[in-house]
Amino acid sequence: MATVEIRNVRKSYGPVEAIKGIDIAIRDGEFLVLLGPSGCGKSTLLRMVAGLEGITGGEIAIGGRVVNHLDPKDRDIAMVFQNYALYPHMTVFDNMAYGLKIRGIPKAEIRTRVDKAAEILELGRFLDRRPSQLSGGQRQRVAMGRAIVREPAAFLFDEPLSNLDAKLRTQMRVEIKRLQDRLGITSLYVTHDQVEAMTLADRILVMNHGVAEQIGTPLEVYQRPASLFVAGFIGSPPMNVLDGRIDDRGEAVLVPGGQRLALPQPRPTDAGRAVKLGIRPEHLAVAAAGFSIEIELVEALGADTVVYGRLPDGETLLVRMAGIPTVRERDRLTVAPQDGALHLFDAATGRRME
Amino acid sequence: MQRRVTFDNRLLPYLLLAPQVAVTLVFFIWPAAQAIWQSVHLQDAFGIRSEFVWFENFTHVLSDPNYLDTLKVTVVFSVAVTVLAMGVALLLAVLADSKIKGARAYKTLLIWPYALAPAVAAVLWMFIFNPDIGSFGRALRALGYDWDYRLNGGQALAMVIMAASWKQVSYNFIFFLAGLQAIPRSVMEAASIDGAGPVRRFLTITFPLLSPTTFFLLVVDMVYAFFETFGTIHALTQGGPGKATETLIFRVYQDGVVNNDLGGSSAQSVILMVIVIALTAVQFRFVERKVHYA
Ligand SMILES: Nc1ncnc2c1ncn2[C@@H]1O[C@H](COP(=O)(O)OP(=O)(O)O)[C@@H](O)[C@H]1O
Ligand SMILES: [Mg+2]
Numbered sequence: 001m002a003t004v005e006i007r008n009v010r011k012s013y014g015p016v017e018a019i020k021g022i023d024i025a026i027r028d029g030e031f032l033v034l035l036g037p038s039g040c041g042k043s044t045l046l047r048m049v050a051g052l053e054g055i056t057g058g059e060i061a062i063g064g065r066v067v068n069h070l071d072p073k074d075r076d077i078a079m080v081f082q083n084y085a086l087y088p089h090m091t092v093f094d095n096m097a098y099g100l101k102i103r104g105i106p107k108a109e110i111r112t113r114v115d116k117a118a119e120i121l122e123l124g125r126f127l128d129r130r131p132s133q134l135s136g137g138q139r140q141r142v143a144m145g146r147a148i149v150r151e152p153a154a155f156l157f158d159e160p161l162s163n164l165d166a167k168l169r170t171q172m173r174v175e176i177k178r179l180q181d182r183l184g185i186t187s188l189y190v191t192h193d194q195v196e197a198m199t200l201a202d203r204i205l206v207m208n209h210g211v212a213e214q215i216g217t218p219l220e221v222y223q224r225p226a227s228l229f230v231a232g233f234i235g236s237p238p239m240n241v242l243d244g245r246i247d248d249r250g251e252a253v254l255v256p257g258g259q260r261l262a263l264p265q266p267r268p269t270d271a272g273r274a275v276k277l278g279i280r281p282e283h284l285a286v287a288a289a290g291f292s293i294e295i296e297l298v299e300a301l302g303a304d305t306v307v308y309g310r311l312p313d314g315e316t317l318l319v320r321m322a323g324i325p326t327v328r329e330r331d332r333l334t335v336a337p338q339d340g341a342l343h344l345f346d347a348a349t350g351r352r353m354e
Numbered sequence: 355m356q357r358r359v360t361f362d363n364r365l366l367p368y369l370l371l372a373p374q375v376a377v378t379l380v381f382f383i384w385p386a387a388q389a390i391w392q393s394v395h396l397q398d399a400f401g402i403r404s405e406f407v408w409f410e411n412f413t414h415v416l417s418d419p420n421y422l423d424t425l426k427v428t429v430v431f432s433v434a435v436t437v438l439a440m441g442v443a444l445l446l447a448v449l450a451d452s453k454i455k456g457a458r459a460y461k462t463l464l465i466w467p468y469a470l471a472p473a474v475a476a477v478l479w480m481f482i483f484n485p486d487i488g489s490f491g492r493a494l495r496a497l498g499y500d501w502d503y504r505l506n507g508g509q510a511l512a513m514v515i516m517a518a519s520w521k522q523v524s525y526n527f528i529f530f531l532a533g534l535q536a537i538p539r540s541v542m543e544a545a546s547i548d549g550a551g552p553v554r555r556f557l558t559i560t561f562p563l564l565s566p567t568t569f570f571l572l573v574v575d576m577v578y579a580f581f582e583t584f585g586t587i588h589a590l591t592q593g594g595p596g597k598a599t600e601t602l603i604f605r606v607y608q609d610g611v612v613n614n615d616l617g618g619s620s621a622q623s624v625i626l627m628v629i630v631i632a633l634t635a636v637q638f639r640f641v642e643r644k645v646h647y648a
Contacts, residue, residue, distance in 0.1 A: 085538060089563060103549055150548075
C-alpha cells in the first residue's frame with residue numbers, strides 16, 4: 001500500500017507533446033480514475049507510472065520513493081491490460097504464479113496466495129487450463145488474479161473492461177469495485193467510459209489533450225464541471241450548452257430566444273459579459289414559462305425518456321423526463337431549468353465561472 | 355464453421371489438382387521410383403543390360419567403411435548447419451525485432467542471401483576465403499595462420515558448414531522475425547512488470563511462444579542440410595580434401611555420375627531418403643509434443 005504522486009509530469013514523442021504537465025497526489029488506498037476521450041494521453045500517463053514509458057519531465061513517486069529511473073519490476077506495481085496480456089503457453093496457475101516464482105517466494109506460499117486469489121475470483125476450477133480455453137471474462141479475472149497475488153503497492157488498470165460485452169462489463173465493474181474495497185490497494189484506472197469512472201472512482205481525473213481538466217469526486221465532477229469539456233464529457237445524454245449574455249445589471253442571463261433566466265446570485269462584475277450556459281437535460285422540467293421547444297424526437301428508454309427539442313432559433317435542447325413518454329413528436333412543450341441548475345462558463349476560455 | 359465448395363463440372367477439381375500432381379510425379383515420385391528400381395539392379399558399364407541383384411547394392415554400400423565416414427561427416431555437417439543457421443537467425447531476428455534505427459534496411463539486407471543461387475554464393479565464399487586470392491584467406495595467412503581449406507580437411511568442413519548455414523540464415527530469419535512480431539508487446543510488458551529481466555523473458559516467454567516456428571525450421575533445415583547443400587559443396591570443395599567434406603548427397607552424385615555406379619548410387623539415395631523420412635518422423639513424434647501452438 002502506498003501513495004502515488006505525479007508531479008508536473010510531461011511526455012513528448014519527438015515534437016508532439018502527449019502529456020503537458022499533470023499533477024496529482026493519489027492517496028493511500030484511493031481509487032483514482034483517469035477519464036478522457038481516446039488519444040488524450042491516459043495510457044501514456046499510466047505507462048509512465050508503470051515504467052513502460054520514459055518520463056520526459058517531472059517526477060513520479062510511489063510510496064514516497066521517486067521511481068523515474070526504476071525498472072517496472074522494481075516499482076512494486078501490478079498492471080492489468082486491455083487485451084489481458086496473459087502468457088498463452090502457461091496454465092492459469094502458472095500465469096498467476098510467474099511473478100511470485102521470479103521473486104523467489106517459497107512454493108507453499110505461492111500455492112496459498114494463488115489459491116486464495118482463485119477463490120476470490122472464482123477461478124478455482126480453471127487453474128489447470130490454458131488462457132485459450134477460457135472465456136473473455138475469465139481471462140480478465142486471471143489478469144486480475146495475477147495482479148492480486150503480487151500484493152503490490154499499487155494496481156494499474158488500462159481499460160481492463162473494454163474488450164468485454166456490455167453485460168459482462170457491468171458485472172466485472174462491480175467485481176472490481178468490491179475487490180478494491182476489500183483489498184484497499186491504491187489503484188489507478190484508465191477508461192474512456194464515464195459510467196465506469198462514476199461508479200468506480202473515489203476521485204476522477206478528467207483528461208483532455210494531455211491536460212488535467214478537472215480532478216474531483218464523481219459528484220463534484222458531475223455537479224460542478226470545471227470546464228465545458230468536462231460538462232460535455234460527463235453525463236448522458238450530455239449537457240445542453242447555449243450561447244448567452246449576462247444582462248446589464250448582472251442579475252440574469254439572456255439567451256438568443258429572448259429568454260431571461262435569473263441568476264441565483266447577482267454578478268454585477270460580470271454585467272454584459274458573453275457566456276456559455278450549461279443545463280443538464282435531467283434538470284429541465286415542464287413549466288408554465290421558459291424555453292419553448294418543438295419536439296423532434298422522443299427516445300423511450302423505459303425508466304426515463306429523452307426528448308430532442310428544437311428552440312425557436314434552431315438550437316437543439318435535450319430534456320430528460322422520468323418514466324415513459326407523455327409527449328409525442330411535433331408536440332410543442334415549454335420547459336424551464338430547476339433551481340440552481342445553471343452552469344456558467346466563460347465563452348472564450350470554456351472555464352467555469354464561479 | 356465448415357464450408358463445402360461444390361463444383362458443377364466433375365472434371366474441374368481434377369483439372370485444378372493436375373499441375374500439383376504432375377509436378378510431384380515428374381520431380382519426386384518418378385525419380386524416387388527410378389532410384390528404388392535401380393537400387394536393386396546391376397547395370398553394365400554401358401547401361402545397356404541390367405540384372406536384378408536383390409539387395410546386393412545395399413550390402414555393398416553399407417559394408418564400405420568409407421560410407422560410414424561419409425555418414426559421420428554428414429551428421430556433423432547437418433547438425434552444425436542446422437544449429438548455426440537457426441542460432442544466428444534467431445539472434446538476428448531478436449535484434450531486428452527490438453527498436454533499432456535502420457531496422458528496415460537491416461531486414462532487407464538479411465533477406466538477400468536467400469535469393470542467391472548456391473553456386474553463386476559458393477563463388478562469393480571462395481573469393482573471400484581462397485588462400486591465394488580471397489581477401490579474408492590472405493589476411494589469415496598474413497597473420498601467420500596456416501589457412502588452406504584445399505589441404506586441411508577440418509578447415510574445409512568448417513567453411514562449407516559456414517557457407518551452407520549462411521544461405522539458410524535468411525530463410526530462418528524471416529520466419530523467426532514473423533514469429534517474434536506475432537507475440538503481443540503487452541505480454542512482454544506484463545512479464546517485465548512481473549519481474550522478469552531480458553534473459554528470463556526470452557527463455558520463459560519468447561522462446562516457448564516461438565516453438566512452432568522453431569520446430570518447423572528444424573525440420574526444414576535438416577532436410578536442407580541433407581539434400582540441398584550439394585551445390586555449395588560441389589562449388590567449394592568437391593567433397594575434398596580427401597573425403598573431408600563428402601556428405602551423403604555429395605557421394606550419391608560422386609558414385610553415380612562420376613564413377614558411373616548407378617546401382618550403388620541409387621541404393622545410397624534410397625538410404626538417404628529413408629534417413630530423412632525417419633528423422634522427420636522422429637521430430638514430429640518427439641519434438642512436436644513440446645511445441646505450444648497458441
Ligand atoms: N509510441 C508513440 N509514439 C508516438 N506517439 C505516441 C506513442 N504512443 C502514444 N502516442 C500519442 O500520444 C497520444 C496519447 O496516446 P494514448 O496515451 O495511447 O491515449 P489514450 O490512452 O488516452 O487513448 C496520442 O495522440 C498518440 O498518438
Ligand atoms: Mg489507451
